[in-house]
Amino acid sequence: MNTPVYCGCDVGSMTAKAVLMAEGKILGSAVIPAGTKAARAAADVVDKALEAARLRWEDIFFTVSTGYGRKRVGFAQGEESEIACHGRGAWWCLPNVRTVIDIGGQDSKAIRLDGEGRVVRYQYNDKCASGTGRFLEVMAQALGVALEDMGGMAALSTEQIKISNQCVIFAETEVVSLMNTGHAVADILNGLHHALATRVLAMAKAVGLEKEILFCGGVAKNGGVAQALAQAAGFSLVPYPLDPQINGALGAALLAEERARERLAS
Amino acid sequence: MIYAGCDVGSLTSKAVIMKHGRILGRAVIPSRARPQLSGQEVMDLALGEARLCRDRITACVGTGYGRDNLSFVQAAISEITCHARGGLWLLPTARTIIDVGGQDCKAFRIDDRGIPVKFLTNDKCASGTGRFLEVMAKLLGIGMADLGGLSDRSGSPITFASTCTVWVQADVIKHLNDGRTPEDIGAGINIAMANRVAMLASAVHPEPDICMTGGVAKNEGVVQALEKLLGARIKRVKKADPQLAGAIGAALLAAERDGSR
Numbered sequence: 001m002n003t004p005v006y007c008g009c010d011v012g013s014m015t016a017k018a019v020l021m022a023e024g025k026i027l028g029s030a031v032i033p034a035g036t037k038a039a040r041a042a043a044d045v046v047d048k049a050l051e052a053a054r055l056r057w058e059d060i061f062f063t064v065s066t067g068y069g070r071k072r073v074g075f076a077q078g079e080e081s082e083i084a085c086h087g088r089g090a091w092w093c094l095p096n097v098r099t100v101i102d103i104g105g106q107d108s109k110a111i112r113l114d115g116e117g118r119v120v121r122y123q124y125n126d127k128c129a130s131g132t133g134r135f136l137e138v139m140a141q142a143l144g145v146a147l148e149d150m151g152g153m154a155a156l157s158t159e160q161i162k163i164s165n166q167c168v169i170f171a172e173t174e175v176v177s178l179m180n181t182g183h184a185v186a187d188i189l190n191g192l193h194h195a196l197a198t199r200v201l202a203m204a205k206a207v208g209l210e211k212e213i214l215f216c217g218g219v220a221k222n223g224g225v226a227q228a229l230a231q232a233a234g235f236s237l238v239p240y241p242l243d244p245q246i247n248g249a250l251g252a253a254l255l256a257e258e259r260a261r262e263r264l265a266s
Numbered sequence: 267m268i269y270a271g272c273d274v275g276s277l278t279s280k281a282v283i284m285k286h287g288r289i290l291g292r293a294v295i296p297s298r299a300r301p302q303l304s305g306q307e308v309m310d311l312a313l314g315e316a317r318l319c320r321d322r323i324t325a326c327v328g329t330g331y332g333r334d335n336l337s338f339v340q341a342a343i344s345e346i347t348c349h350a351r352g353g354l355w356l357l358p359t360a361r362t363i364i365d366v367g368g369q370d371c372k373a374f375r376i377d378d379r380g381i382p383v384k385f386l387t388n389d390k391c392a393s394g395t396g397r398f399l400e401v402m403a404k405l406l407g408i409g410m411a412d413l414g415g416l417s418d419r420s421g422s423p424i425t426f427a428s429t430c431t432v433w434v435q436a437d438v439i440k441h442l443n444d445g446r447t448p449e450d451i452g453a454g455i456n457i458a459m460a461n462r463v464a465m466l467a468s469a470v471h472p473e474p475d476i477c478m479t480g481g482v483a484k485n486e487g488v489v490q491a492l493e494k495l496l497g498a499r500i501k502r503v504k505k506a507d508p509q510l511a512g513a514i515g516a517a518l519l520a521a522e523r524d525g526s527r
Contacts, residue, residue, distance in 0.1 A: 129432035138432065169401065169431045170369070170390035
């Protein structure tokens, strides 16, 4: 391939993601479980993205890494914060985006962007499992429901249940007792989605919610959470146009091109 | 005159039977599904130890989260009021009480009559409550009572970066898989627990003497780590089981209310 290919590699705590781009187009992407070795996950996920794009390692001109394991990506020429990458990825997908809400497996973020896609404010939570994907993971296990079925099942809810505990540990006990008192799983799931949405929205409000709002991260695949967030926010969210897990890697690929141009210019 | 105090908590229920300021009977049981059942059972056990029957009780005060659902009490009084009074009885020089229960943590300063003057509580987050230790003990496959002793036998306690019970849980599994000893992990857990409790305790500006009550007061690993963090000694309670503080306070308040009638 003659045109330079830019690579974004986002090594998170749960999954690793890679996006390959050239001339402003996505050529290939991949998402894999991160495992325990960040360096290995980074190489594997880029391998997989290269395969999808029918490219070779030599084709990559510049790589930017991001995410929790970004310092372990030996083949990257640069690294960028998750906030910068998520902001850039969202702006590329939707130029009139002003707020990005990202809920990952072990953290959540809310980012405010200006008209040029620059980050003006952000909030971040990785201290408390409540308000992250882990909240849903623990509850799915307690309820014996597969994570990917949660959204669909919650849509069948007929009765509103309020989950009163925020803490994952306390809410898990509450869920078990709700099951024991005969509440329908669909209703409990719906209650959980609203609980998560309320928690994340409290954080997002601190950056100031402004339209358009883009919702990404692994949890964005759960339609129930998206709906609950929209309801709590009082206006609709724009669904992420790609796999919602690759936004960070996409932003890293876009920043890879920018960094490469800066270096060539200097 | 026989007075009783019944403290129905989320995890355990406690009762004491008192006469002339002395404990005649006491009991601690895991809480049942309904407060009334827990209260009745724990009271009967305490009465059994005192060799008394129910109709000998002059007055009984209930406390704890299930206090409003007890049919046999003459009054329900808040946990803070009862813990403050019970804490002062356990240690008359106490001016700061740190109570760590099964699902909450309270820190308060009291005056010389056992009246709370400054007070903070955490019942929103499992970290810093007995629940944190319960989850970790289960992971290590040991009883709650054995967790405290691990601190003494650890050469290099593990530092946990997170506060959240869920994240520490994941870290503990990782350390177990890496072959770290239960002693080092357990000591790290006790320190993490103390860190969280210290955050709350520091905020009430503790003054001596500091006394610890609640089930977690029996965990020496946590108490010693907390002393280091606060830079102050925590007086050990020897007069009675520190887990009984709320029930003792309730019984004392039952006597007081009866006397002033």
